[in-house]
Amino acid sequence: MKNLHRTHLNGLRALEAVGRLGSLRAAAAELGVSVGAVSQQIIKTEAQLGSAIFERSGRGVVPTPLGRRFLDRLTIGFQTLDTAVAMALHNDDSVLTISVAPVFASKWLVPRLAAYARAHPETKLRLEAAIDLVNPDSSDIDLAIRVGEGGWRNVRSEMLLPQEIFPVCAPALTDRLKAPRDILKAPVIRDINSNIDWNVWLKPLGLDEQELAEGDTFTDAALCLDAAIAGQGVMLAWHTLAHDALRAGRLVAPFPQRATTRFSYWLVTSANRPEPAKVRVFKAWIRAEIDAMLAESSQFQGRESP
Structure with a gap:
């Protein structure tokens, strides 16, 4: 990896973000810096590489032929780094991070979490409210609960409740x-x-x-x-x-x-990593809670119509 010493990592991040997002402004927003700072990073890194990665025009920046090949590989490299960081974050067995839809969280899950905490004081829960499907391999999400038809690619999905x-x-x-x-x-x-x-x-x-x-x-x-x-x-x-x-x-x-x-609730986890004990424990707990809810709900069913 001696070639990496010739460029700064921040400059490569700027190039990758602009190439993936398509504009200096979008890259600046993602990186949390100014548009001018992104532009300067690109100029400096292109000089270090000795090749133009972008062409400048009135419409913004467009990858050169070399830039397109370079940026494709750069994105793959940063995705690999992102996955490695996520793996390190997942290493904390005392914290279970769950991504869940806001309505499901507020109307059903959160009121039951006190019981989970009493049963499993060794685990601290962190809930993230979201509806988009997450990639457990490139984030710190241990488990996602989603509503849909299932069949999502590159994740393990188990039906929780039709x-x-x-x-x-x-x-x-x-x-x-x-x-x-x-x-x-x-x-x-x-x-x-x-x-x-x-x-x-x-x-x-x-x-x-x-x-x-x-x-x-x-x-x-x-x-x-x-x-x-x-x-x-x-x-x-x-x-x-x-x-x-x-x-x-x-x-x-x-x-x-x-x-x-046609929809169901699904438990979504990584298809590529062994499932940690904290995830298995939570899955068993939430399945038991769902079973208890369904058993109890029979008494709330309305009368038969004439």
């Missing part, structure tokens, strides 16, 4: 909901960012979403849940979102029918 949906509402609205068809006359709460529509639940019952009444709309499932608790209407919920509110009596599920979506 997603079932069903209507919920405040207890005061149940007198208006004797049969599923009555939902067509009730105010409906909608999550405009949801990728699940009402027809998943309605169609098997011979009903159609187009017949639903108007109601309030929100951009977040947790806000929809709060609106339902406040009595603003009926929403389409699922176990991990509504279970605790159903258990507390703040919501009811007026009908027994459940509809399975």
Whole structure:
């Protein structure tokens, strides 16, 4: 690796970031420096290399033919370094880092973590709220919990819970909901960012979403849940979102029918590293919690429709 002594690592980082992100400004934002500093790093490193990596134009910087080949290899090299750093971070067995969707975390997981801490005081949890799929090999994430269809490449994914949906509402609205068809006359709460529509639940019952009444709309499932608790209407919920509110009596599920979506909850870990004990312990714990929730939820199911 004697050639590395001819250039500064910060300069190579600047070249790689500009090549990957396509602009000086984006590279500066990622590296946490000014655009001018990135530009100076590029000039200095090109001089050390004795070759132009970028061509300057009115539209910005564009890799030269040599630059394209050079930058491809540079990105691979920095990815390898990033993976090595992540491996070192994963070496701390006392901290378990979990990436989880915000709604799942706030409405289901976080209220149960005190019980986990009592059972496993040797492990400290660190939660990161995110919805994008993470790469456990190039981050410090030990485990991710995601909703989707599974089948993601380059990770190990294990199904935790199939997603079932069903209507919920405040207890005061149940007198208006004797049969599923009555939902067509009730105010409906909608999550405009949801990728699940009402027809998943309605169609098997011979009903159609187009017949639903108007109601309030929100951009977040947790806000929809709060609106339902406040009595603003009926929403389409699922176990991990509504279970605790159903258990507390703040919501009811007026009908027994459940509809399975194409989505499930998945436990996502590295496909390339041995699974540490702290991950195996957490997986066993969360599976037991899910089983307990499902067993308990049977008492919240609504009455059979006539």
